[in-house]
Amino acid sequence: MNYFITLIKRNWLFFIIMTAVLIFMNILQTPQKSTGEPILSEFISHIITIALINVLMAVSLNLVNGFTGQLSLGHGGFMCIGAYSASMITKIILPASGNAGWLVFILALIIGGITSGLIGYLIGLPTLRLKGDYLAIVTLGFSEVIRSIMVISDDIANVLNSIGLVSISNVIKEIGGPRGITGIDERSILPVVLIIVAIGIIMMRNLIYSSFGRAFQSISEDEIASETMGINTTKYKTMAFSISAFWAGVGGGLLAHKLLFISPNNFTFLKSIEYLIYVYAGGIGSISGSILSAMGLTCVLEFTRTLNLDEWRFVFYALLLIVLMLKKPAGLMGNKEFRFMIPREYR
Amino acid sequence: MKKNEKMVWLAIGVSFTILYILKYGFQGFLQQLVNGLQLGSLYALIALGYTMVYGIIKLINFAHGDLFMFGAYISAFVGAYLAGRGLIGLAFIPAMLLSMIVTAVLGMSIEKVAYKPLRNKPRLSVLITALGVSLFLENFFALPAEKVFFPFNKIVFGPNMLSFPKLIDDRIFNFAGISISMVKSIDFFVAILLMIILELIVKKTRIGKAMRAVSFNREAAYLMGIDVNFIIMVTFGIGTSLASAAGTLYALTFCCLDNPFMGIWPGMKAFIAAVLGGIGNIPGAMLGGFLMGIIETYASSINPQLGDVSAFSLLIIVLIFKPAGLMGKFEIEKV
Amino acid sequence: MLEVNNLYVYYGVIEALKGISFNVAEGEIVTLIGANGAGKSTTLRAISHLIPYKGQIKLNNEEVRPDLPPHKITKLGIAHIPEGRIIFGNLTVKENLELGAYTRNDKKINEDMEKVLSVFPRLKERLSQLGGTLSGGEQQMLAVARGMMQNANLMLLDEPSMGLAPMLVQEIFDNLVKINKAGTTILLVEQNANMALEIADRAYVLETGSIIIQGTSKEVAENERVKEAYLG
Ligand SMILES: Nc1ncnc2c1ncn2[C@@H]1O[C@H](COP(=O)(O)OP(=O)(O)OP(=O)(O)O)[C@@H](O)[C@H]1O
Numbered sequence: 001m002n003y004f005i006t007l008i009k010r011n012w013l014f015f016i017i018m019t020a021v022l023i024f025m026n027i028l029q030t031p032q033k034s035t036g037e038p039i040l041s042e043f044i045s046h047i048i049t050i051a052l053i054n055v056l057m058a059v060s061l062n063l064v065n066g067f068t069g070q071l072s073l074g075h076g077g078f079m080c081i082g083a084y085s086a087s088m089i090t091k092i093i094l095p096a097s098g099n100a101g102w103l104v105f106i107l108a109l110i111i112g113g114i115t116s117g118l119i120g121y122l123i124g125l126p127t128l129r130l131k132g133d134y135l136a137i138v139t140l141g142f143s144e145v146i147r148s149i150m151v152i153s154d155d156i157a158n159v160l161n162s163i164g165l166v167s168i169s170n171v172i173k174e175i176g177g178p179r180g181i182t183g184i185d186e187r188s189i190l191p192v193v194l195i196i197v198a199i200g201i202i203m204m205r206n207l208i209y210s211s212f213g214r215a216f217q218s219i220s221e222d223e224i225a226s227e228t229m230g231i232n233t234t235k236y237k238t239m240a241f242s243i244s245a246f247w248a249g250v251g252g253g254l255l256a257h258k259l260l261f262i263s264p265n266n267f268t269f270l271k272s273i274e275y276l277i278y279v280y281a282g283g284i285g286s287i288s289g290s291i292l293s294a295m296g297l298t299c300v301l302e303f304t305r306t307l308n309l310d311e312w313r314f315v316f317y318a319l320l321l322i323v324l325m326l327k328k329p330a331g332l333m334g335n336k337e338f339r340f341m342i343p344r345e346y347r
Numbered sequence: 348m349k350k351n352e353k354m355v356w357l358a359i360g361v362s363f364t365i366l367y368i369l370k371y372g373f374q375g376f377l378q379q380l381v382n383g384l385q386l387g388s389l390y391a392l393i394a395l396g397y398t399m400v401y402g403i404i405k406l407i408n409f410a411h412g413d414l415f416m417f418g419a420y421i422s423a424f425v426g427a428y429l430a431g432r433g434l435i436g437l438a439f440i441p442a443m444l445l446s447m448i449v450t451a452v453l454g455m456s457i458e459k460v461a462y463k464p465l466r467n468k469p470r471l472s473v474l475i476t477a478l479g480v481s482l483f484l485e486n487f488f489a490l491p492a493e494k495v496f497f498p499f500n501k502i503v504f505g506p507n508m509l510s511f512p513k514l515i516d517d518r519i520f521n522f523a524g525i526s527i528s529m530v531k532s533i534d535f536f537v538a539i540l541l542m543i544i545l546e547l548i549v550k551k552t553r554i555g556k557a558m559r560a561v562s563f564n565r566e567a568a569y570l571m572g573i574d575v576n577f578i579i580m581v582t583f584g585i586g587t588s589l590a591s592a593a594g595t596l597y598a599l600t601f602c603c604l605d606n607p608f609m610g611i612w613p614g615m616k617a618f619i620a621a622v623l624g625g626i627g628n629i630p631g632a633m634l635g636g637f638l639m640g641i642i643e644t645y646a647s648s649i650n651p652q653l654g655d656v657s658a659f660s661l662l663i664i665v666l667i668f669k670p671a672g673l674m675g676k677f678e679i680e681k682v
Numbered sequence: 683m684l685e686v687n688n689l690y691v692y693y694g695v696i697e698a699l700k701g702i703s704f705n706v707a708e709g710e711i712v713t714l715i716g717a718n719g720a721g722k723s724t725t726l727r728a729i730s731h732l733i734p735y736k737g738q739i740k741l742n743n744e745e746v747r748p749d750l751p752p753h754k755i756t757k758l759g760i761a762h763i764p765e766g767r768i769i770f771g772n773l774t775v776k777e778n779l780e781l782g783a784y785t786r787n788d789k790k791i792n793e794d795m796e797k798v799l800s801v802f803p804r805l806k807e808r809l810s811q812l813g814g815t816l817s818g819g820e821q822q823m824l825a826v827a828r829g830m831m832q833n834a835n836l837m838l839l840d841e842p843s844m845g846l847a848p849m850l851v852q853e854i855f856d857n858l859v860k861i862n863k864a865g866t867t868i869l870l871v872e873q874n875a876n877m878a879l880e881i882a883d884r885a886y887v888l889e890t891g892s893i894i895i896q897g898t899s900k901e902v903a904e905n906e907r908v909k910e911a912y913l914g
């Protein structure tokens with residue numbers, strides 16, 4: 001409880017702004033009397049929702065790649081875990097939950113996040129002692145293994161069935177193999193996503209500006225020196241990794257309840273690469289940068305969808321990335337933050 | 348590796364082999380070994396490029412798989428031209444050589460335009476640039492020609508499947524109950540030949556010595572009067588041309604090129620093979636490539652879906668127990 | 683032969699060299715001494731164009747273009763033996779020596795190899811051994827030998843005595859004198875001021891990026907400040 005009081009005390013301005021934004025958004029989304037159309041069309045609010053989820057993904061990846069200096073390439077895998085866990089829960093429980101639907105949804109998101117965080121912890125323990133490129137490769141490998149497990153889930157279910165574990169087998173069948181899960185309830189509406197993403201960002205920001213954050217920073221600057229200074233680097237690295245995985249899982253849950261259909265193909269390593277691009281384009285070690293670039297790049301990508309230039313989109317996207325890295329190798333923001341992103345006592 | 352650790356690995360390997368033989372018979376085992384060697388030779392060729400580039404500038408060149416794709420397409424065009432003039436059979440050799448040259452030029456240009464300006468910048472920014480280059484190559488060449496303005500409409504490959512001209516009449520030889528296809532043996536022997544040539548270049552020539560010197564210590568190489576930028580460019584050229592050769596052999600074997608995204612998976616697996624062998628280590632890449640091909644072939648003969656999983660599981664196991672790969676030395680590196 | 687005028691080097695905001703000037707005449711051994719962090723290595727690295735600098739570097743009365751890449755400096759006849767036994771550990775001793783002659787295409791490479799190996803007979807026994815497996819002292823010898831293979835007119839040596847047993851230091855310094863007698867001009871950076879002053883014709887003392895004392899070795903060796911700080 002104390003934590004929440006400090007949370008609100010430290011971020012009261014933010015909460016007021018959030019409330020205002022929410023009310024404003026509500027107005028924008030109600031159909032206007034004259035036209036019957038809301039100012040914020042369905043299409044635009046869809047894009048903003050996706051962009052916000054990407055923001056959460058980028059910020060959480062930045063926690064590991066930027067602030068702790070560990071190169072992880074497996075963010076899509078954690079998103080995959082969260083998406084599958086959350087949508088299986090809502091698929092099974094929601095129909096029976098009546099009025100408690102939103103509560104179930106939130107719980108499903110949290111459970112998705114926790115599952116993902118736990119797996120992140122388990123993966124992190126042995127792998128985080130690897131350095132640099134090796135860690136990158138292993139995380140990438142893990143995310144592909146996770147995805148492959150989803151693909152072969154039917155076979156796993158069959159095996160379980162044949163050895164008599166029928167109920168577990170039935171649950172695993174829900175994963176749907178390469179077909180994925182369809183008919184997910186639409187729950188990730190814009191205001192809900194906005195609130196959850198905002199909470200995620202605030203919590204991660206507060207973490208970064210805490211003594212934990214300083215330990216992360218010190219690891220990212222010089223791991224060996226931190227170790228000799230008595231910082232338990234393994235502990236902090238796994239911690240950053242699991243928290244990052246937690247939020248990636250939440251992001252996955254949100255995405256699933258927006259797209260309403262998920263399959264292993266949503267979470268290939270290209271997905272991880274996408275988030276990596278947001279982080280580096282925005283600037284490693286800058287939350288503001290991640291927010292900006294995830295918002296900006298998603299919008300660019302989604303709006304160009306309308307221009308009937310479909311094939312060209314990724315060409316431009318790739319060129320944009322190359323030019324950005326060549327002209328601004330430290331990303332848009334470098335490691336700077338917008339002033340309002342920094343807690344008062346650090347400004 | 349400690350001795351008893353080695354024994355454990357050996358025991359695991361042997362028990363898998365025995366289980367496999369019990370289930371599929373000895374002939375089945377040998378048949379898959381032959382198939383695995385063929386696939387492995389392609390992986391090894393691609394892995395060599397990854398490892399050479401990593402060895403010299405410590406960059407995971409994510410675009411390498413796309414250069415494999417590029418090489419396959421170029422040789423398909425050259426091959427079609429030759430086949431159209433009735434030249435088949437050994438005609439795959441000029442097609443391969445020409446595509447090796449063209450792809451090497453592309454590889455070296457990429458290095459010059461996208462990687463070289465970042466040479467002294469944080470390593471991660473080059474890595475991201477490499478991802479960008481990879482995305483660019485895939486998506487650019489997948490553009491349909493009618494959507495692209497002149498002159499680019501002449502060079503894009505389009506998003507559709509392209510069939511590779513039948514340059515070689517494949518024949519299957521039966522040998523003690525194992526069928527060996529001619530094309531696949533060509534893959535294997537051409538790959539081995541290229542590897543021998545590479546080994547000779549690296550070990551015996553002046554350029555090879557300079558390449559090893561640059562990869563060990565760039566500054567000291569400068570002090571020897573070695574034009575480091577030139578050597579890096581040559582390394583890219585050689586690595587890229589090997590990927591291109593693998594592309595030609597791949598196309599020759601599978602008869603069609605799916606689309607310009609076809610390089611992603613072979614590239615990915617070859618990369619894992621390079622890591623498996625110890626990235627930066629040339630014999631390691633060859634070993635890793637063959638190992639990868641063989642294990643994947645066995646796994647997918649059990650269940651087709653297991654192929655990809657096995658690749659990544661193998662990688663994870665090796666990296667956890669022997670982080671520097673099978674033949675690499677461990678060094679702590681800062682990101 | 684070598685003339686350096688107003689050489690400035692910056693590492694970010696740190697001014698590592700504050701406009702130093704010195705010269706080395708043909709056939710001389712000149713030593714540059716100074717404490718840790720004085721800027722000795724920085725000076726040599728600037729001459730070799732491994733780092734950007736401001737100021738003028740003249741070789742045989744001609745200005746060296748500041749934008750020349752480092753490998754072209756070698757072609758001008760300068761051999762730089764860097765600090766800290768930087769040899770190629772993944773190459774054999776023989777290959778290391780061959781790389782010393784990388785830019786040469788004259789007929790005398792093999793002859794020179796023999797000569798160098800007669801100076802360092804220990805290396806001769808280890809020609810096919812990997813550089814990385816040599817002992818520290820042997821690696822330092824290899825570094826010097828490799829520099830000799832460059833057949834340069836001017837040799838820049840960065841602390842060839844570092845971390846070596848006194849016997850070995852003596853051996854290497856004796857060889858430097860030999861090399862010099864054979865016609866190579868030497869600019870020697872050293873912390874071991876005693877030994878350096880013994881073989882050098884002239885000396886410069888560098889302190890936090892500036893030359894504070896200069897003169898013949900004898901003069902410098904007798905300087906009170908030098909005695910106190912470097913000769914102990
Ligand atoms: N790459 C670098 N970045 C920042 N500062 C540097 C760098 N290299 C050297 N310096 C600084 O420049 C100064 C001169 O360094 P230099 O290596 O020339 O000293 P030195 O005289 O060779 O010392 P030593 O006898 O210990 O080798 C030192 O203060 C050092 O910390």
Ligand SMILES: [Mg+2]
Nearest residue numbers: 722723724765
């Ligand atoms: Mg020094």
